[in-house]
Amino acid sequence: MIKGEKDDTWSVELSNDLELWQGFGGAGTVVLDGSGKGELVVTPTTEAQFYRTTLSQRANSLPAPYNLFSEELTLYVDGEFMVIESSNIPNHPSPYFSRGDDRYEPYNGPNGSFRLNPNSIVSQSFVYRIPLNPVEASNKRRTNLGSIGIATNGVALFNQYAGPNNRPLTNEIDSFDQFNGHPQNTGVYHYHIEPLYLSGLEGKDGLLGVLLDGFPVYGPIENGVPVTNAELDEYHGHFHATEEFPDGIYHYHFTDTDPYLNGGEYFGIPGTQTN
Ligand SMILES: [Zn+2]
Ligand SMILES: [Zn+2]
Structure with missing residues (x-):
């Protein structure tokens, strides 16, 4: 670092x-x-403290969970916040890159009902400001449509609803690509459910991202068995020690069933994202 x-x-x-x-x-x-x-x-x-990490340096550099974030991102501390700048381009192939792009890959996942949505991936200018020391909110705030957090590869995390009127994801799911992401109408690629490229890389019990309130997001497996919604609270998280936080931390889990990532409100006090 x-x-x-x-x-x-x-x-x-x-x-x-x-x-x-x-x-x-x-x-x-x-x-x-x-x-x-x-x-x-x-x-x-910039005036702020400047951090840049490499693959070899990440382990000892930024505080968890940010030491696990892609070396392609810019991260720095500004007061009580970790600032993350991301172009939001996935680091894996997708049928939502344009044909002819090296990163284009036709759909090859298991969903027989897959249909490409009409959008394609466009580079963004996300700036996340996420509390470095997350705390529980006394008044829980609802998640909005749009990015509610960031995966370790810099891709936006969205909640369990489809726009414009918080419709269920039922139809949208069929447009998720082989890594469970898709772009919306302005080209913002995002995951609503388990990001399969990352869980393939880090393990299904791995730390896969962080929500805007600063609490980390883990994969759908814990101690070798799938996490069920019943084990989680109404915000879709719980508190215990993890590999990255041996003293224990509140954290969210991806699960295989609705609401997949978050129950509709942040457990902590959310920071901000602009784009
Ligand atoms: Zn979506
Ligand atoms: Zn857990």
């Missing part, structure tokens, strides 16, 4: 793995020598 104030400069030798240098393009200068090792110089351009 690189952390500091505006006008600070670092010169650090990180790794001899060329792949780890990707993602630093806009932030600094990388000079590689013949052995593939190199030097990275970063000069932050």
Whole structure:
């Protein structure tokens, strides 16, 4: 991790793995020598503390759960908030990329009723401000349509309703691609239910994202068995120790049945997202 104030400069030798240098393009200068090792110089351009992580550095860098977030995202601390900037482009293929795009992949999932919706994936400019130290809200706030949180790959998390009038997802589900995401009418790709690419990568019991209130979201399996809605409270979460939070933390779970992710209100006090 690189952390500091505006006008600070670092010169650090990180790794001899060329792949780890990707993602630093806009932030600094990388000079590689013949052995593939190199030097990275970063000069932050914002007043806020500046964080940028690489695959090799994430483990010891940002506080959980943010150390698990994609190295493609920009994350920094601003006061009591973790700020995450995301273009919201999934890091996996989808039939919702345009044909001819390297990331285009026809639908190959198990849903025989799959039908492509008319939208396609468009790059966004999401800025999330999420409480670093989440607390339970005394007055619970409803989730809105649109992004209610962010998956570890930077993709928006949506609630269990379809627009415009909080209709059930029944019909929308048939347009979920092989990784359970789809774009809405302005091209915002999102997951309402278990993001299969991420749970494939991190495990179905893995930490897969965070809601706007700062409480983490875990996959649909715990201790080897599926989590049921009955084990969760009305906000779709519960409190116990997890791998990332050994002292215990309130957290949400994806489940296989409605409401899938959140019961309609945040357990904690939500931060904000703009786009
Ligand atoms: Zn949707
Ligand atoms: Zn749990």
